[in-house]
Amino acid sequence: MDIAASERGQWGSRVGFVMAAAGSAIGLGNIWRFPYVTGQNGGGAFVLLYILCTVLIGLAVMWAELAIGRATQRSPVGAFKALAPGSIWKMVGYMGILTGVGILSYYGVVAGWTVGYLIFSANGSLETVIPTVHMTDPALHLESSHPDRFFGAFVANWRLQVLFLVAFMGITMVVVLGGVRKGIERLTKILMPLLLLMLIGLIVSGLMQPKAASGLRFYLWPDLGKVTGMTFVYALGQAFFSLSLGMGAMLTYGSYMRKEDNLATSGMYVVLFDTVIALMAGLMIFPILGGAPKSAGPGLVFVALTHQFQAMPAGTVVAVIFFALLAIAALTSTVSLLEVVTSFMVDEWGLSRRGAVLTAGSAIALLGIPSALSLGGVESLTHIYTLGGKGQGFLDLMNFTFGNVLLAAGALGTCLFVVLRWGLREAVAEVAAGAPWFERLRKPWGFALAVLCPMAVLGLLLYMLITGKALG
Numbered sequence: 166m167d168i169a170a171s172e173r174g175q176w177g178s179r180v181g182f183v184m185a186a187a188g189s190a191i192g193l194g195n196i197w198r199f200p201y202v203t204g205q206n207g208g209g210a211f212v213l214l215y216i217l218c219t220v221l222i223g224l225a226v227m228w229a230e231l232a233i234g235r236a237t238q239r240s241p242v243g244a245f246k247a248l249a250p251g252s253i254w255k256m257v258g259y260m261g262i263l264t265g266v267g268i269l270s271y272y273g274v275v276a277g278w279t280v281g282y283l284i285f286s287a288n289g290s291l292e293t294v295i296p297t298v299h300m301t302d303p304a305l306h307l308e309s310s311h312p313d314r315f316f317g318a319f320v321a322n323w324r325l326q327v328l329f330l331v332a333f334m335g336i337t338m339v340v341v342l343g344g345v346r347k348g349i350e351r352l353t354k355i356l357m358p359l360l361l362l363m364l365i366g367l368i369v370s371g372l373m374q375p376k377a378a379s380g381l382r383f384y385l386w387p388d389l390g391k392v393t394g395m396t397f398v399y400a401l402g403q404a405f406f407s408l409s410l411g412m413g414a415m416l417t418y419g420s421y422m423r424k425e426d427n428l429a430t431s432g433m434y435v436v437l438f439d440t441v442i443a444l445m446a447g448l449m450i451f452p453i454l455g456g457a458p459k460s461a462g463p464g465l466v467f468v469a470l471t472h473q474f475q476a477m478p479a480g481t482v483v484a485v486i487f488f489a490l491l492a493i494a495a496l497t498s499t500v501s502l503l504e505v506v507t508s509f510m511v512d513e514w515g516l517s518r519r520g521a522v523l524t525a526g527s528a529i530a531l532l533g534i535p536s537a538l539s540l541g542g543v544e545s546l547t548h549i550y551t552l553g554g555k556g557q558g559f560l561d562l563m564n565f566t567f568g569n570v571l572l573a574a575g576a577l578g579t580c581l582f583v584v585l586r587w588g589l590r591e592a593v594a595e596v597a598a599g600a601p602w603f604e605r606l607r608k609p610w611g612f613a614l615a616v617l618c619p620m621a622v623l624g625l626l627l628y629m630l631i632t633g634k635a636l637g
Contacts, residue, residue, distance in 0.1 A: 175421050181350035182426070183434045186418050188353040188497030189409045190439040191360070193275060196494050199403060199443040200450040201465045204457035206399050207391035208383045212444070214392070214400035219440050222621050223404045225613035226576050227415055227432045229583045232595040234419025235428060240508035241413035244420065249586050257578035261413030262509050264575055266525075267567030268412060269502040270532040271560050273337075276495035277329030277537075281319060282467060283492055286484040291315065291471055316467045326537035331530055337499040338526035341507055344518060345421050349500055356493045357438075363490040364442065367449045370483055376455025384451040398628055401621050406568070408439055409498070411576030413505045420508070429600035453477075466491070503529070536560040569629050577622040584615045 176182040203211050237244040242258035249255070285291045319325060340348050371377060409415060415435075422428065450458070450465075453473050458465045470487070474480040503526055510521035539558035583592045589611045597603040 175345060175423065176350060176426075178350075179426050179431055181346070181354060182418065182422055183431055183438070184353040184357045185349050185497075185501070186415065186431070186435040187438040187442075188357055189414050189418065189501030190407060190435060190498075191357075191442045192407070192409075192494050192498035193272075193279070193491060194403075194407050195439065195443040196446045196466075196491055199407070200447050201458055202399050202403050203384065203447055204451075204454075206396045207388055208457065209385050209387035210389055210392045211396055211400055212384070212447070213387055214397055215404050215443075216440065218397075218401045218404035218621075219408070219436060221613060222401065222618055223408045223410065224432065224436045225610055226405075226410045226579060226618055227408060227436055228429065228596055228610065229579050229592065229614060230410060230413075230415035231419035231422070231428050231432050232592050233579070233583070233587070234416040235422045235424070235426075236591075236595045238420050240420065240512040241416050241505065242509055243512045244416060245582065249582070252586070254578075254582055254586055257575065257582060258413070260571060260575045260578065261411070261416065262506060264412040264567050264571040265414065265502045265505040266529055266532070267563060267571070269499060269506075269529050271536040271563040271568075272495075272502065273330050273334050273499060273530065273533045274326060274536045274560065276492070276499055277326065277333045278320070278467065279488055279491040279495050280333055281325065281329050282471075283485065283488040286474075286481060286488050289481060291475070291481075291484060315471075319467075323538050327534055330533050330537050333495070333499065334526055334530040334533070336496065337503050338522050340496070340500050341503045341526070342519060342522050345504075349504060352500070353497055356497060360442070360490060360493045360497075363486050363493075364445045364449060367483065367487060367490070368445060368452075370477075371449050371452035374453055374455075374477070377452035380451035380453070380455045381448075383456045384447050398624065402625055403443075405576065405622070405625070406572060407443060408436065409501060411572040411574070411579070412502070413509075413575070414501045416579075417505045417508045418501065425599055427599040428596050429603045536563055565629070565633075570626065573622050573625050573629075577619060577626075580614045580618040580622070584611070589614070 176185070199215075203215075233244050233248065237247040239247055240258070241261040242255055245252075245255045245258040282291070340352050342348060343351070371380075374380075405411075419428070422431070450470065453470065458469055471484065474484040474487070477483055503522070506525040506529070507518065507521045510516045510525060511518060514521075516524070536559055539560050583589065589607065593604060593607045593610065
């Protein structure tokens with residue numbers, strides 16, 4: 166089926182692709198999950214392992230996904246069909262689509278929190294009120310100013326959860342409706358520099374706090390005595406999942422690249438920017454906390470940091486900037502997830518971009534409602550992204566299944582496909598088309614895809630399936 170170029174789209178420049186792909190990789194996990202996992206796994210020692218895992222494993226999978234996408238100019242399903250016609254490998258593509266749908270359905274709920282807290286910060290509600298909604302009066306009412314009770318009441322309020330989920334999905338749909346160049350690329354060219362400026366401003370503000378020195382010491386000074394086998398598992402998990410690999414996003418973005426683009430360096434820039442933003446998030450948060458965070462997941466941002474903001478001079482301004490930063494990070498990720506499904510519908514079903522976006526976005530918003538309704542148990546709030554806690558709900562299950570197991574399985578399938586079916590020679594030729602020097606990396610890249618990546622991903626899968634714990 167021939168698809169009109171206007172429906173599929175193409176990046177206007179390599180800078181546009183790098184910004185969009187980096188935006189996809191940079192999400193909520195970089196801003197608040199990375200500091201939490203760092204704090205629980207040795208501080209500076211964990212950071213070193215994280216960087217190594219990103220360079221040795223994450224980059225290798227990134228190149229593989231981009232190469233498959235550009236070689237075929239198709240969405241995940243069509244790409245595997247084109248390179249391995251009539252084979253079962255197309256199931257890896259379907260897994261990527263399914264994973265993207267599942268992740269976006271619950272990620273939209275968490276993304277909605279950022280909008281809610283941005284509004285609450287701007288109007289001063291975080292200092293004075295707690296959100297409650299009555300059947301006939303949706304207004305916010307004065308009840309309590311304690312951050313944990315505020316957050317607990319907010320997520321337990323199903324009307325607000327559904328409202329912000331639908332609102333965030335609506336914003337995401339508007340961006341993707343604009344297409345690759347006029348929608349996604351244009352947005353990320355504006356938002357990514359803004360995100361960087363906000364981070365720098367918050368880092369400067371954090372370094373001026375009384376506990377900054379102790380926080381930096383914990384974050385930047387490696388304590389090798391705290392390193393265990395599980396430190397490596399979590400470092401690999403953070404490096405892997407933060408890059409948006411295994412769900413078809415990088416493959417889809419790669420399909421919009423031109424043949425003359427330098428795929429090798431573009432992939433390196435995406436990994437570099439994603440890693441730098443994560444490291445900067447640590448420089449922003451640890452000086453404020455003064456050391457390892459005591460709260461996990463949403464508790465770190467929406468409770469612990471909110472409490473710190475309330476005690477800071479000009480804390481309201483800092484809170485507004487911070488939650489705006491989170492909202493931007495969330496939006497660049499939800500846009501890429503919806504684009505994966507949109508590209509599939511355009512390529513495989515022959516829908517127009519408008520029809521695909523409206524159909525996929527509406528359906529995913531509906532799928533997200535069960536996750537929004539599953540947050541009534543306040544006792545499980547700090548365990549929303551850690552299945553080892555009590556009170557596991559639907560959102561927990563969605564995160565474990567799609568955000569961990571299927572994501573890792575998809576990346577494993579991609580590595581095995583390049584090595585066993587497509588062939589390393591052809592894959593290297595695709596990457597080297599715009600970067601002849603990449604030919605010299607044939608053996609190291611092949612080793613990473615054939616040995617390092619499969620072993621690492623299988624280790625992650627075994628850990629999660631045996632312990633029942635999610636990594637993010």
